[in-house]
Amino acid sequence: MRLELTDDERTIDEVFGGFFRNECPPSVVRTAEPLGFDPGLWARLAATGAPAMGLPEASGGGGASLTDLAIVAEQVGRAIAPVPFVEHAVATRLLDRFGAVTDALRDGDAIATLAVRPAAAGATWSLVPAGAVAGTVVGLVGDDLVVVTSPAPGAAPRNHAAMPLADRSPAGGTVLASGADALAAFAVARAEWQTLTAAALVGITRSALTLALTYVQERHQFDRPIGSFQAIQQQLADIPIALEGATLVAAKAAWASDAGAPSVVDVADCDITDFVTLAAMAFLYTSDVAAMATDRALHAHGGYGFSEEYDIQLYYRRARGWALVAGDPSLECRSLADTMFGPVGSEA
């Protein structure tokens, strides 16, 4: 057991932390609205090798673990960087399992994404994350795993979190797998997306806390910093608590994948090492934590938190958008319930 980063992981954290601090201050985030994509920033990120970082070395990638990718994703979240790092990493890892990664995708000259919500046969994938900027989309259509490459629309419907969302049609795509194989491959990819998004939401939470702490120590009312009021302190004290748990559960999901941990889901014993289950748990928990933290941080800013000028509103909106694009969390819970407690109507 080792519940802290290794030296190598710390290096990844510092390198990408530095990259986003330098290359992606809030002004970059603002300029990229409403589309939520900055091609220049993506090109500079691609120059670091990030787009292929998570592919196996045998496929010309960096051989990074999901844990490594999660460290980068957390930094993406801290900076709310307008780049589809998570979607591209997950989609290319999935495509690689079918030998379908091109050089352009490896270099980041082309972008791929995962349609996180499956489409019914004959339907389109709706509101695909990074769908507005990715030429290649992979996802489920009925029981088929389909990849399609078509021109990215380059524009998104105006949305809460300024995300590059788009409806995309699987028509004319290639079927990579069908039936159980397709479902299994998609389940892993979706769990990877949930794990990396969970890490990004941890990053959002960390930044929201920093913004709140800075503000409440600067802002004075009644001749004292508002951070000295106990009502403010008690509200903010919940954030590091939640952050500790969120960090651990997201890390555990990534570990379960990297270590090939056994598929144990024993709720009565609180013993869960199954990757897909942990990924969903991490995603649900970090979604709540990021929403809570940005909510409280915004509130601690008073009226200024509601103004466009202050950065906390950028985080507030993304904390919700990045999570809800996967669908109703209640449905995610019900699907977890099937794993944990057996399907509805099943007898114990």
Next chain:
Amino acid sequence: MDFTLSPEALEFRESVRAVLREHFTPEVSERQHSSGTFNSPEINRALAAAGVLERAVPGLGKGDPIELWMLFNEMEKVSAPVDGISMALMIGGVVAHVGSQEQQDTVLAEILTGEVLVSLGYSEPETGSDVAAASTRAVRDGDEWVINGAKMWTTMGHVANWILLLTRTNPDVPKHKGLTMFLIPMDLPGITVEPVHTMGTERTNATFYDDVRVPDRYRIGEVDGGWKVMAVALAFERGVMGGTSMGVPLLHHFHRWAAEVRDDAGRRLLDDPLVREQMVRVAIDNEIASLMTQRCAYIAATGGLPGLEGSMVKVFSTDAYQKASKWFSRSAGPAGLLQFGESGAAGDGWVEYDARHSPVTTIYGGTGEINRNNIAERHLGLPKAR
């Protein structure tokens, strides 16, 4: 991070499980609830015989602190009586850290036999959260001290052999600087114990100290250095020494019951989508509490004192437990009002019990507000609250 449990840790867990399988009988379970004393000498003795206790004392260096977490986690998961042994081992950890050689040879050695319990004498009738304002007096008289005062909430005081007693030795300095800690036998002349009964069945005590004479060798830590001893004790109390997995048995009891009861249409409660969602949320919170507790244990294992992390998991797990208890008791309706032994009681009476017990968990061991104050000031670096 690496969440793999070592083969030694798994073996340790198995030895705890084996003791519980043999000694946590229905009679022991029934007795803890009818007596309100959450302690089982049989289990404690068997844990000692299995070599578990000495491995679980923090700082003794015989086992991995991960094992400390495992011991309490395994006991709590099956709702075995944990209060007595956890307080004893916690004080064992304090003795290992700051006790004299003599205290290590006597009290610590006795604790490790599983036969001896220790109670905590911090709170007083007039001081709870402001524990450093304790007024029980200890006055030096040659090689002895004379102690006078009263303690409140001395849990296990009626069965404990020793008490860790926080006293005031200097009233003329700032409150934190005039405290001295003693570790004294409970059978000294001048100590009396009166029961205090609680809504959660748990029996605790008021204890009184009337010209109790104690030799100086019963002092633990420096004269006027009691607050330092407190800091060690609190770092162990919050987080590692149990009290963070109450949601696990609650979910388990509720699950079993919800799979059996049916509404008029013959539908199981377990098939209700809202109930399922709440159960999943509780399972997630249980996992988070478990991970945060493991992290405290890991910090202790790598030489640190998980003080703040302990406050964090204490706040998280007790809030989560109360939320779970509230949800399940609502979903159970009137069946959730029925107590142990009544036919039709939800979760065999556990749903009702947890609704009665959960409120105290955000009060004792430092209230939620006090722990959040600590986090705000010491972790977030915010100015002292007004």
